[in-house]
Amino acid sequence: MGKNYFFQEKTTLEPKRKTINFILNYSKSIKVQKTALGKLIFDLN
Amino acid sequence: MKKPIIADSTLVSRYISGHEKSLEILINRHKQRIYSFIYSKVYDRDLTEDIFQDTFIKVIRTLKLGNYNEEGKFISWVMRIAHNLVIDHFRKNSRIPKFENSHDFDIFSVLKNTDIDIESKMIKDQILGEVKKIIELLPDDQKEVLIYRYYNDLSFKEISEKTGVSINTSLGRMRYALINLRNIIKKKNIILTS
Known part of the structure; x- marks a missing residue:
């Protein structure tokens, strides 16, 4: 099966x-x- | 059994009274919304992290100093701070921000947002208030020349006439006043940045 170039991994927008x-x-x-x-x-640091 | 959700206002009160965990709950509850909002304006992950961090540093300082006015929702207040910092960033970099209408903000809130002006003014007033208190600690002759120069906008010639000392003495007093101010700020580890 060929690679799906339209697939985008969904990344959550949140702070590290x-x-x-x-x-x-x-x-x-x-x-x-x-x-x-x-x-x-x-x-105090 | 599902735990009941604690209201933001309750968490804020608990945090103010020293319950640090409440801040973590508030951050975790709203982090995605605030982070996404900042990212939607700056389109840069690192910059978003920085602005997110600065937003909460402002939140913490305001809450700990007891300057939080609980008239609106906590999240709206935090979003305004984030929004303000985004604007500051673009101003510093002389770029026009890319604002798009969203459920959080629309372009009209950028064009005319008196709440943000009020918040900036509040922070500025707080800093100026702290500076005035430090000035009170100076010896009278130094305090006098500093107030005439910075608050009354008098020239050193006018100051020397008013105080009956030479211009050189006035200049010297001003120099010592500034040195002493720096020393007091350093000694007491006072933070005067907004």
Whole structure:
């Protein structure tokens, strides 16, 4: 049987796991501190 | 038995109160829709990943700072942020975005979208507010010259007349004010980017 050149594999459009992990790690790495300056974000990385 | 679906608003509240897992649920719930939307504008996988990531960094920062106003749906808010970042990307690259009507956005939302302006303004105001608080920490003579220069738009000649010191002294105070501002920002690890 010949190759079907019209066949296109359906790929899902979604972010890589790596990207999601980065976002989740970022969320865990920042802390909000109430200071005299108001609420500030501190990146603990 | 099927688990009941937790509403986005509940997950947002839980996340704000420290339940990190809620963010993961929200991302997994909406990732395809947000990712597809970004991809439909930029047609580039790597760029889509970057914009997707930046979108959620903005989401996280806004939620953690307690600046999220729960007036609309969570997903609409996130989509607006993504949309804004896509526009920023095209502006930076001086290209005209290819917008097509879809169920998420139509061309009229690009031509006239006051919500996006409001969001940008909100972020800008937040940054300016933080800068003002840092300025308050400067010694009075440095604070004075910086405020006259940047907020009142006075020349150094006008500043020297108002404060009764020479132009050179005003320039020196400004220099120290900027050095001190940088030091405070660095020392406290303050993030001032939007």
